[in-house]
Amino acid sequence: MTTTFAIALASAAIIGIIVLIAYFKLNPFIVLFTVSLVLALVAGMPADKVVTSFEAGAGHVLGHVGTVIALGTMLGKMLAESGGADRIALTISGVAGRSRIDWAMMVIGLLVGLPVFFEVGFVLLIPLAFVLASRTDTPLLRVALPMGAALSVTHAMIPPHPATLLALSAYHANTGRTIFWGVLIGTPIAIIAGPLFARFIAPRIHITQPNALGEQFTNRAVPEKLPGFGITVFTILSPVILMLIGSVADSVAAVGSSPNKFLHFIGNTDIALVLATILSFYVLGLARGFSRETILRFSNECLGPTALIMLLVGAGGGFGRELVDSGVSKAITDAALGAHVPLLILAWLLAVIVRVACGSATVAMSTASSIAGPILAHSHGVSPELMVLVTGAGSVAFGPMNDAGFWQIKEYLGLTVPQTLETWSIVETLIAVFGLIFCLLASLVIH
Numbered sequence: 001m002t003t004t005f006a007i008a009l010a011s012a013a014i015i016g017i018i019v020l021i022a023y024f025k026l027n028p029f030i031v032l033f034t035v036s037l038v039l040a041l042v043a044g045m046p047a048d049k050v051v052t053s054f055e056a057g058a059g060h061v062l063g064h065v066g067t068v069i070a071l072g073t074m075l076g077k078m079l080a081e082s083g084g085a086d087r088i089a090l091t092i093s094g095v096a097g098r099s100r101i102d103w104a105m106m107v108i109g110l111l112v113g114l115p116v117f118f119e120v121g122f123v124l125l126i127p128l129a130f131v132l133a134s135r136t137d138t139p140l141l142r143v144a145l146p147m148g149a150a151l152s153v154t155h156a157m158i159p160p161h162p163a164t165l166l167a168l169s170a171y172h173a174n175t176g177r178t179i180f181w182g183v184l185i186g187t188p189i190a191i192i193a194g195p196l197f198a199r200f201i202a203p204r205i206h207i208t209q210p211n212a213l214g215e216q217f218t219n220r221a222v223p224e225k226l227p228g229f230g231i232t233v234f235t236i237l238s239p240v241i242l243m244l245i246g247s248v249a250d251s252v253a254a255v256g257s258s259p260n261k262f263l264h265f266i267g268n269t270d271i272a273l274v275l276a277t278i279l280s281f282y283v284l285g286l287a288r289g290f291s292r293e294t295i296l297r298f299s300n301e302c303l304g305p306t307a308l309i310m311l312l313v314g315a316g317g318g319f320g321r322e323l324v325d326s327g328v329s330k331a332i333t334d335a336a337l338g339a340h341v342p343l344l345i346l347a348w349l350l351a352v353i354v355r356v357a358c359g360s361a362t363v364a365m366s367t368a369s370s371i372a373g374p375i376l377a378h379s380h381g382v383s384p385e386l387m388v389l390v391t392g393a394g395s396v397a398f399g400p401m402n403d404a405g406f407w408q409i410k411e412y413l414g415l416t417v418p419q420t421l422e423t424w425s426i427v428e429t430l431i432a433v434f435g436l437i438f439c440l441l442a443s444l445v446i447h
Contacts, residue, residue: 001043006331010323010357013039017401022417028407029308032315036322043326050322057321058314061404064269065119066310069408070303071273072123075236075280076217077302078295082284083223084232085131091229098136102146102195105129109150110190112240118155118361118405120269122148124236126412130217140214141423142202144413146194149427152405153190156361156392157435158182163365167391170366170373173384181385181446182392185438189393193430201423211414212305227284235276235283242272312407320359320402329357333371343382344390344443347372348436351394359402364395383446386439393435399428 013035020031033054040050079085096104105125113121125147133140159165159179168175246267253260265271285295323329332353341349351368355361368391376387399406401417410420 001327001331003331003335006043006328009039009043010328010332013319014401018417018421028417029311029315032312032319032401036315036319039319039328040322040326043328045322045326049325053321053325054318056318057324058318060321061317062310062314065313065404065408067270068117068119068273069123069306069310069313071270071277072120073213073302073306074299075273075277076123076127077298078277078280078284079127079232079236080131080217081290081298082232082288083226084235084284085127085217086135086223087226087229087232088128088236089132089135090226092132093136098138101132101136101138102142102198105132105143106146106150106190106194109147109194110154110187112237113151113154114158117269118151119408120239120273121151121155122405122408122412124239125151127217128236130214139202140207140413141205142198145198145201145423145427146190148409148424149194149197149431150190152361152396152428152431153186153193156365156396156431157186157189157389163362163395164388164392166366167369167388170369171376171384171387172373173388178385178388181442182389185389185435185442189431189434189438192434193427197427197430201426205415205419205423207414207419209414209416213309213412214414216302216305223288227288231283235280238279239269239272239276242275243267243269246272309408309411312411313404316359316402316404316407320357323357323359323402329354332357333367343372343376343379344386344439345436346375347387347391348394348432348439351391352397352432355395355397355403356400359400359404359406361395361403361405365391368394381447383443386443386446390436390439393432393439396428397432399425 016035017031020026020035021028036054037050040053041047045053076085092104092108093101105128108125108128109121112125126144129140129144129147132138133143157164159168159175159182164178164182167173168178244267246264249260249263249267253263266275281295281299285298286292290298333350347368350371351364354367355364358364369388372387372391376382376384399409401407406420406424409415409424410417415423
């Protein structure tokens with residue numbers, strides 16, 4: 001497959017998705033499914049493998065993200081119904097002031113995002129964003145975008161996220177120095193892509209679509225007596241704490257030992273979230289006077305609005321898998337390798353290409369680092385730590401439609417496809433572009 005044909009095919013598929021969803025108002029899941037199959041067939045994939053490839057991609061993504069969305073939504077529902085989200089909103093708005101809510105959400109996103117995947121941090125914090133926006137009469141985008149930008153920066157550029165750990169190994173970078181430079185470079189990037197951009201774009205985007213998920217967090221009476229701030233924060237951060245424990249398991253217990261396996265088990269994303277959700281049933285449910293029947297109703301009714309989100313997240317994964325299995329992404333990546341460009345730019349470019357081709361930031365970062373790692377081993381004067389950061393920045397570029405996060409943002413915030421492209425895709429692109437710029441500037445003094 002030629003590079004020109006691969007680029008043209010991928011571009012036609014993306015344009016087709018936008019037109020069919022935005023102009024013809026077709027169901028997004030049907031569009032993603034159909035376009036994925038057509039792309040694979042045109043690329044020359046055998047007909048009997050086209051559907052199998054889509055199912056494998058959708059199943060792989062949903063196997064993780066579906067569980068996270070379900071558990072995170074239940075935890076968010078308990079946070080909202082108990083008044084816990086109102087307690088946190090009142091405290092944050094009281095400390096930061098209504099005019100700086102966006103900055104406060106960025107800081108919270110940076111802290112929560114350090115140990116958890118983007119999808120996990122998002123479902124944990126989105127109920128808080130809805131309630132804060134409602135209680136302070138602030139546009140939702142001005143609250144949610146800084147939070148999302150911070151989560152994306154930490155996910156891409158700061159260990160111990162799995163992709164950054166793979167990049168650390170591929171580039172033989174120092175973990176401590178990577179974290180230090182990641183925080184130093186990542187923070188101003190989060191500011192630019194978060195509060196600054198959100199203040200610019202929020203007045204220009206008018207959300208008109210009904211949002212059932214947002215309504216269940218905000219359209220209710222505030223309880224007369226709210227839960228304590230400390231216990232509420234502990235409940236919402238408990239999965240983060242458990243994941244941190246899991247991440248240091250090898251440092252505190254012998255690898256392969258029973259204590260080590262136990263710490264890894266409770267630090268698993270799904271286990272940490274289910275334990276936190278069960279904790280919320282007691283702390284924010286039974287202890288607040290809710291009956292078991294009421295808690296069951298809460299946990300059941302909150303899942304309804306997530307059905308389309310899960311379908312679209314899975315379809316995005318299927319679309320990405322078709323691009324990979326059809327050979328489209330490889331043809332584009334090989335072309336990038338043939339270009340003679342500086343190593344930092346090459347690593348960034350490879351990550352961008354794989355990101356657009358398959359959608360996953362984790363796959364983009366691990367693939368790009370595995371290709372650029374051997375090249376770095378024979379190069380001089382390039383910081384391995386900056387290679388990790390620049391690869392991570394490139395891995396989130398464009399926020400494409402074959403990324404599960406695109407559809408997660410669209411559905412949670414009640415945006416149209418064009419509005420998601422104008423907001424979230426630009427946030428991700430700002431992170432990628434300024435990540436490259438800052439790393440190139442830092443390379444003048446870091447070797």
